[in-house]
Amino acid sequence: MIDTHLHYTAVDAAQLPPEQVIALFDRNLIEAAVVSGQPQWAIEALYRAAPDRILPFLSVYRGQTDKADWMHDPDLPARVAETLRSGIYRGLGELHLFAKDRESPVLAALVAIAAEQDLVLQIHGDAVVIEAIFAQAPELTVLWAHLGTDPRPQVVAPLLARYPRLFVDTSVRDERFVDNEGRLWPQWRRFFIAHQEQVLVGIDTYWTPRWQRFSEVAARIRGWLDQLPPEVAARLAYGNAARLFGLGARVSP
Ligand SMILES: [Zn+2]
Numbered sequence: 001m002i003d004t005h006l007h008y009t010a011v012d013a014a015q016l017p018p019e020q021v022i023a024l025f026d027r028n029l030i031e032a033a034v035v036s037g038q039p040q041w042a043i044e045a046l047y048r049a050a051p052d053r054i055l056p057f058l059s060v061y062r063g064q065t066d067k068a069d070w071m072h073d074p075d076l077p078a079r080v081a082e083t084l085r086s087g088i089y090r091g092l093g094e095l096h097l098f099a100k101d102r103e104s105p106v107l108a109a110l111v112a113i114a115a116e117q118d119l120v121l122q123i124h125g126d127a128v129v130i131e132a133i134f135a136q137a138p139e140l141t142v143l144w145a146h147l148g149t150d151p152r153p154q155v156v157a158p159l160l161a162r163y164p165r166l167f168v169d170t171s172v173r174d175e176r177f178v179d180n181e182g183r184l185w186p187q188w189r190r191f192f193i194a195h196q197e198q199v200l201v202g203i204d205t206y207w208t209p210r211w212q213r214f215s216e217v218a219a220r221i222r223g224w225l226d227q228l229p230p231e232v233a234a235r236l237a238y239g240n241a242a243r244l245f246g247l248g249a250r251v252s253p
Contacts, residue, residue, distance in 0.1 A: 001218070002241035003033040005122075005145060005171040005202025007059075007094070012208050013042045018049035024211075025053065028218040031238065032247055034143075034202070036094050036122065038062065040083060047088055055245055057091040057122055058083055060110070071101045077109035084117060090245060093122025094145055102132040115140050120244070125149065127159055134163050141244065143200070144168045151176065153191035160195045167244065168195075170236075171202035174217070177224045184227040196232045200241050201225070 008021070016024075025033065036057035037043025047054045060080055061067055070076055080092065092114050097107060102125075114121045115137040123129060124145040133142060147156050147168045160166055170177070177188045192199055203217045204210065210217070225233040241247070 001028070001030050001201060001221070001237045002245075002247070003030050003202045004143060004167075004200040004241050005094075005169045005204045006033050006035040007205050008035050008037040008042055008046050009208075010039055010042050012205065012211055013045065015208055016211055018046045021046060021211075022050050022053070024214055025050075028215055030218070032241070032245070034091065034122070034241075034245075036091075040086075044086070044088065051088075055090045056088050057093050057120070058089045060092065060095065067096050070095070071097060071104040071106045073106060076106050077113060080110060081113060084113070084119075089119065091120035091122055091143070093120075093143070094124050095122065097123060097125040097129050098149070099126045099128045102126075102129045107133075108136060111137050111140065127155065130159055130163070130166065134166070139165065141165045142167070146171055146204070147173050153187050157191060157195065160198045164198075167198050167200055167240065169200045169202045170221075171204035172206075174220050174224060182223055184224050188224075189228065192228055192236060193232055196235045197240060199236045200244075201236055 032053045032055060034055045034057055035043060035046060036059040037046065038059040038061055043056050047056045058080065060070055060076060092110055101107065111121065111133055120141045120143055121133065122143040122145060126149050130142060130144055133140065142165065144166060147170060151173050156168060160168065178184055201221050203214060205214065225237055
């Protein structure tokens with residue numbers, strides 16, 4: 001599996017140093033992962049521990065309040081451009097942004113940076129935010145976290161059809177795909193098959209206790225993936241992310 005939604009912070013690093021993260025990946029057959037981190041030293045230390053398996057995303061937040069306010073910080077784009085000079089980053093995010101802020105000039109500046117430097121933009125936000133981003137930069141690759149803020153097949157499907165460079169990750173939504181017996185709902189099966197080239201999976205270690213449940217969540221993801229046709233499951237679990245990030249096939253797709 002390639003996990004396309006992890007976070008790694010200083011608090012995480014104190015409990016789980018880079019070698020232990022990589023050991024956790026090995027135990028759970030995670031080939032590679034998108035990891036956004038703050039502060040920079042944490043993500044850069046993790047990257048150095050396994051440069052061929054960590055896909056670092058630049059988190060633009062310096063602390064918890066930035067999560068709500070970053071789009072009003074006019075100095076942010078220059079800071080981001082400076083940090084990107086390390087050259088290790090594959091994307092920007094995760095950025096939390098909702099409908100009312102979709103015309104933010106700070107967002108527009110980050111979209112321009114991502115487009116110019118061929119970075120993936122990871123967005124946690126509403127459908128109209130995704131539309132605003134593609135209106136500005138149609139060639140950009142966007143990862144839409146958690147299947148968006150209204151994660152229903154009939155809401156997400158039209159956007160995937162309209163924007164071929166849009167990818168969705170299923171992180172933290174796993175429970176809604178299955179019934180009480182763990183059986184995949186038919187409407188989600190149809191959705192995953194229809195959009196099998198644009199769906200990615202992830203655990204989303206949004207705080208340290210989530211890292212402690214890593215294996216449990218990985219097993220839950222495999223529980224619904226295994227009910228899809230094998231070639232579809234392989235695309236969601238691995239193939240789409242491998243293609244997106246240009247990773248070699250260390251396991252068969
Ligand atoms: Zn997240």
